Amino acid sequence: MGIKRFFHQMGSPQYFYRVAGLWIPWLLGASLLLLVIGWVDGLVYAPTDYQQGDSYRIMFIHVPAAWMSMFIYMVMAFSGLLSLVWRVKMGEVIAVSCAPIGASFTLLALATGSLWGKPMWGTWWVWDARLTSELILFFLYLGVIALYGAIEDRRVGARAVAILALVGVVNIPIIHYSVEWWNTLHQPATITKLGKPSIVPSMLIPLLIGALAFKLFFFATVLMRARNELLERDRNTRWVKNLLEAEAK
Amino acid sequence: MSQLSLSAAVGLLLRRDLVLAYRRRAELANPILFFVLITALFPLGIGADPVLIAKVGPGILWVAALLASLLSLDAMFRSDFEDGSLEQFMLSAQPVSMLVLAKVFAHWLVTGLPLLLVAPLLALFVNLPTDALGVLLLSLLLGTPVLSLIGAVGVALTVGLRKGGVILSLLVLPLYVPVLIFGADAVQTAVVGIPATAQISFIAAMLALALALAPMAAAASLRISLS
Amino acid sequence: MSEFLHMGGYAAYVWPSYGLALVILVYNLIGPLAQHRRLRAAILRKARRAGRHAR
Numbered sequence: 300m301g302i303k304r305f306f307h308q309m310g311s312p313q314y315f316y317r318v319a320g321l322w323i324p325w326l327l328g329a330s331l332l333l334l335v336i337g338w339v340d341g342l343v344y345a346p347t348d349y350q351q352g353d354s355y356r357i358m359f360i361h362v363p364a365a366w367m368s369m370f371i372y373m374v375m376a377f378s379g380l381l382s383l384v385w386r387v388k389m390g391e392v393i394a395v396s397c398a399p400i401g402a403s404f405t406l407l408a409l410a411t412g413s414l415w416g417k418p419m420w421g422t423w424w425v426w427d428a429r430l431t432s433e434l435i436l437f438f439l440y441l442g443v444i445a446l447y448g449a450i451e452d453r454r455v456g457a458r459a460v461a462i463l464a465l466v467g468v469v470n471i472p473i474i475h476y477s478v479e480w481w482n483t484l485h486q487p488a489t490i491t492k493l494g495k496p497s498i499v500p501s502m503l504i505p506l507l508i509g510a511l512a513f514k515l516f517f518f519a520t521v522l523m524r525a526r527n528e529l530l531e532r533d534r535n536t537r538w539v540k541n542l543l544e545a546e547a548k
Numbered sequence: 549m550s551q552l553s554l555s556a557a558v559g560l561l562l563r564r565d566l567v568l569a570y571r572r573r574a575e576l577a578n579p580i581l582f583f584v585l586i587t588a589l590f591p592l593g594i595g596a597d598p599v600l601i602a603k604v605g606p607g608i609l610w611v612a613a614l615l616a617s618l619l620s621l622d623a624m625f626r627s628d629f630e631d632g633s634l635e636q637f638m639l640s641a642q643p644v645s646m647l648v649l650a651k652v653f654a655h656w657l658v659t660g661l662p663l664l665l666v667a668p669l670l671a672l673f674v675n676l677p678t679d680a681l682g683v684l685l686l687s688l689l690l691g692t693p694v695l696s697l698i699g700a701v702g703v704a705l706t707v708g709l710r711k712g713g714v715i716l717s718l719l720v721l722p723l724y725v726p727v728l729i730f731g732a733d734a735v736q737t738a739v740v741g742i743p744a745t746a747q748i749s750f751i752a753a754m755l756a757l758a759l760a761l762a763p764m765a766a767a768a769s770l771r772i773s774l775s
Numbered sequence: 776m777s778e779f780l781h782m783g784g785y786a787a788y789v790w791p792s793y794g795l796a797l798v799i800l801v802y803n804l805i806g807p808l809a810q811h812r813r814l815r816a817a818i819l820r821k822a823r824r825a826g827r828h829a830r
């Protein structure tokens with residue numbers, strides 16, 4: 300079967316390294332192109348919001364970054380599942396490579412949420428449901444990174460990360476729901492000025508282009524990190540030496 | 549050697565852990581003292597205004613319970629890891645997740661349950677109305693086992709590490725958020741005089757989920773930590 | 776142009792957002808690239824040393 304053969308081949312570090320190397324430039328190029336288009340469209344051509352003025356243009360960063368923070372966690376957990384249940388070696392390599400990128404997008408979502416919140420709410424931070432969930436997600440990422448950093452053996456560390464990511468992914472819906480619950484109790488409802496601005500196609504298009512750009516950027520950089528991870532793990536094997544010596548000539 | 553039935557093995561392990569805890573009974577007071585101390589620190593930090601303290605009381609009690617339970621987590625597998633008995637459990641014919649469950653239960657009996665004993669006293673400290681005491685105890689009774697179960701996964705992942713303690717709190721605290729929210733909110737609701745059925749049900753549901761999943765995750769983590 | 780940079784009075788919030796996004800993207804790009812270069816140098820150095828010993 301096609302898919303089975305694909306997974307089998309992708310299980311070979313050598314094959315993965317080569318194919319990822321072919322994909323990265325295209326992913327990166329497409330991502331940067333879309334990013335320029337999306338940002339120019341968002342900053343120049345999208346109309347000014349009648350309620351929030353031009354401050355809503357932060358949305359073109361904030362919302363895709365928040366989407367990415369969730370998406371990357373899902374990718375991390377799914378890769379972890381692949382490695383734990385079906386022993387797909389590449390799964391743990393991908394899971395480990397996801398964490399720093401996910402953490403940085405979460406940080407971006409938090410910081411832009413704060414920068415958007417200041418003009419809208421008058422304060423830099425409000426314990427609103429989305430920002431709070433995002434903050435907890437950031438701590439979850441930091442936990443994954445710290446755990447991986449603390450375990451000396453990379454293979455053992457990667458498997459620990461896979462479990463932690465799975466535990467986290469079971470908890471995320473519960474955390475999200477409990478934070479929503481808590482928020483509706485403790486916040487007056489009028490504060491949700493930073494809800495979705497009435498979105499028109501001319502605003503939606505740069506948002507979606509920006510989100511796609513971030514997604515492709517993530518795919519490119521996660522492959523870059525996975526390639527490094529493979530080199531590091533297999534540094535004493537023949538394929539790594541042959542490859543690097545061939546490259547060096 | 550004859551085969552031990554699962555229930556006999558779990559019972560033996562439970563008794564062994566309780567005996568071990570009894571031999572180190574001086575340590576049993578630590579979580580309780582910690583619970584009392586944190587609760588006493590809050591009025592010192594925010595001022596002695598009785599109205600204010602009563603208002604934030606449920607939150608204080610739950611945060612203190614959470615930290616007290618976090619503090620005692622580290623000891624859950626530590627001594628068994630150091631003397632090698634943890635590896636023996638891994639090699640036994642019994643499912644490791646059930647053995648983990650027995651260990652977590654024993655740990656909760658000596659560190660979680662005692663918190664319930666001092667909770668009525670601490671309720672006085674924060675001017676909690678006596679009507680809300682029942683809900684406080686019930687929320688702690690259902691909530692602290694969830695903390696122990698989630699904590700077991702974190703301990704299992706960090707047991708072999710030198711600086712495991714700091715990382716443990718980083719791993720576990722974000723996962724404690726739902727228990728904190730529903731626990732504190734249950735008490736808060738009871739203070740106002742509204743039945744806290746919904747919040748208590750949520751905590752019970754989380755307990756059921758944690759009972760089903762956490763032992764498996766902790767067993768898998770132990771296997772990785774010991775490899 | 777200055778009107779565009781002014782962002783309807785929200786320049787102090789909009790531009791830092793985009794700036795920060797740029798910083799984070801660049802960091803995510805430079806980080807793995809630098810690590811790759813470091814790793815490759817270290818592995819090659821070790822391989823060369825091993826090769827010399829073999830001779």
